[in-house]
Amino acid sequence: MHALSRRISDVLGLDPGVHAIEYDGHWYTWRQLADASKRIASAVQPGTDVGLLLRNSPSHVAALLAVLAAGGSVVVINPSRGDERIRADIAALALPVIVGTEDDITLLAHPADVATVVSIGDLDTAPRIRPGVPTDAGAGRVAVRMLTSGTTGPPKRVDLTYDMLAVSVIGTDFTTAPEPTGVSGNVAIVNAPLVHIGGVYRVLQCICQARPFVLLPRFELASWAAAVRRYSPKAVSLVPAALRMVLQSDLGPHDLAGVRAVTSGTAPLSAEDADAFFEKFGIPVLTSYAATEFGGGVAGWTLADHRKYWKSKRGSVGRASLGADLRVVSDDGVPLGAGQVGLLEVKPGQHGRDAAWVRTTDLARIDADGFLWILGRADQAIIRGGFKVLPDDVRAALENHPAVLGASVVGMADERLGETPVAMIELRRGESVTDAELVEYLRSRLAPYEIPSEIAIVEAIPRTPSGKADLTAVRRHFTGRDR
Template identity: 30%
Template sequence: MAEFFAPDPVLLHARLRPTGLACIDLATNRRWTYSELNADIQRATTVLSAHSVRTGDRVATVSANSVYQIILQQALTRMGAVHVPLNWRLAQPELARLLDDCEPTLLLADREPPTPPLGCGHVEFTRFCAEVDAAEPGPRLPARPSAETSVILYTSGTSGSPKGVVLTAQSMLATTVNFSILTEVDTACVFLCDGPMFHFMGLVTQVWPPLTRGGTIIVSPKFSPEATNARLGDAELGVTHYFCVPQMAEALARAPNFDPSAWLDLKALFTGGAPNPPARIRWWLDRGVRVVDGYGSTEMGTASGMPLSPDLIRLKAGSVGLAGPLTAIRVVDDRDEPVPAGALGEILVSGPSVTPGYWNNVEENLAAFTEDGWFRTGDIGRVDADGFVFLVDRRKHMFISGGENVYPAEVEAALAGHPDVQDVAVVGVPDQLWGEAGCAYVVAKHASQVTHGQLVSHCQSLIARYKIPRETVFVQSLPRTGSGKVMKHLLAEGSTARL
């Protein structure tokens, strides 16, 4: 079989539509046509070569969102080198551990970084940008094999230990195809990108689909609810696609300038990374906004997504949609045998969007895949008779109360429907009578005086009695990763410490 080479969508559109608008950087108000973006990518290959970056080398970044992050990533792909964007929110000791793991040749950082590993050069990211602007475009390089490592993204570490997920040009292209078909991406698309580019959402899902289709990417250095509301309603920008985690969507709704009637060009709010309670999806629909849930992760890319039909969104509220055209999904029992439609089991995923594995982590690679190559998501869910996927919870979050399996996400969805609950997470804690019982951590809405008893009463008609939390802890906020996932291991540790 002939080798498949890495796609180069910017080069394609520099030829198809050279004057088409490729990118806008909101921090500088600078704009790039596809011809200009292609030239800057070639300039970046010149600069990177001057810094001794070669095929297979890793280049780490600690930097805020910018179009130059896109330029860097595309340049490294052309060179057969590897982009490793790191979370700029991490403390220096945390960054140092990740740098030791990926062993970069070059570190590009906005701020003073930890001491780079031996043999790693360090350049300020702003200096790199200036060098790109001043350089001559390098020669066109031969296409690289699509199976080469192109990006390493470190997971958020909800279990406390980040892992480097390997992405290839092939896996990112497969995610692009899945996402583009499921979310109706076309050449007229305009993506607003304010999700951090050290996460899959910011670097891949918000970038590759519009680049591949020849659309426009608007890059914001960070998320700000009021600024994002204004941009979604800006007719001159004409944003068609906005992808965020549910907590970002809720922040938009709470902002003083929230006015979804002004979002005239927006096809939908596309959400992922955390559960979206059905009640909230219907709340958004009642205000004219389609909130479209999808299913994916750094490891598997975009696997599924809801159709954009408002009727289907309402009918299947709580679903993460249908499998993408390049993804196969199956639900299995504890022996990896398929279960009937509608039955609960672990979700397995297969397809070209799935990672080939974790960087420098043989043990995790062995545990992550079945013998026949399916990726173990660790998620418990079901697929209904119509093919729609419903997530119940992470397998590791399930607890057993009085002999019954309890999935916290079901309990969280019930609690989230209470009008005084702003945010909620449920964990299982040791219980002398029941073995384990639920403990709810609740962020109440401003000025609310809601009590544990009122929340119990609310849940009684919605979920089985054994699922109702035995305790409620009211908190100011929940600990979350940069991608919006609740760090439940911290809550569980806190609950156990109080016993």
């Protein structure tokens, strides 16, 4: 049994009668979570691919833990991508086991008769198992076939091994790390979607630390704030879009009393927003850099680094973490010196000691103290009449406008210039501004070729489950088609 599977099983049995998950105002115990997991696990053989139509609910958490405790492979299926696409995805996967709610199984899965089907309700209702035809299992190395966020195209799956997940949620010494001896008295809040690695990571981290948690169906300001006031967690996690909602809300320092740090990742967060959050709430924002392909984070801020370095390193995403190595290289792969801009390469600690360098599409620089700055995506650069425009630079300039809550910038084809930047804007509550006023605002902040040729002000920017702007949907707004 892998160390991660053993940790999950051991923690579920630590203190069965106490609280494990709060959902919709009701607490479920570790016994309820363990019993549901054991029932679902009875349908899983080690190494078996198990399709999970994942939603943020206690029964889906039980299903995730069941597959991992049994040594199976979770194949993440997003039940909110549109019925036809989901059906086509499931048909192509030809999964031997499928787990979901009765409605999801009936409306979306249409599993073949050979598949084992597990229908789940709430933790008080035993799952219904319809056995299928036994199949030969695989080697059992893959823990989760995780969906990427799909910001620039259809989501794809990345195989995360048991070792990779264990490094992220237990630590680099996961084979020898001491296990918790009792359930923690501190309550965490999980508001990230389980169909994204951030949700899976946070749930598994809570389980491996024997920490009870509030599970929210999605980030919603009022319910999130109520949970923070009720349990005063020491740390909370907010994607940039959610952090800006909190920042622009009527919440005050008393609402976040007890919170010592906010962690933020998945998308760029400006130093101005981080500073504004600290000024309003007195809480430091610890940004990080991660990717599904890495199996989690590879760089981030610590509280100690924030106290010592933030003023001189603001805007950085922190230093290498979890045993990762970072470097910046030229287009030809030649390593560059401190402070030089190039493509970021990573040796994730989650990939093991003999890992190869992974080249990203992110432009970056690393200073002499090891702090990393992400400067934009090389593959999203817009070439306008021979000039390079980085969408993140334009987005950051727009988001500094006092009326703008969020922005997304993409390239649109132009017969004369080849491509021009266009921007979608979401305004803060009660604010108003015209596209002409925004253009005038940008004239003193950007080069003329960086200013968007078109600005669309919308009620809400379309986003992926991880909170990133859905660039395909943004582009379709302007062009009527995918790029």
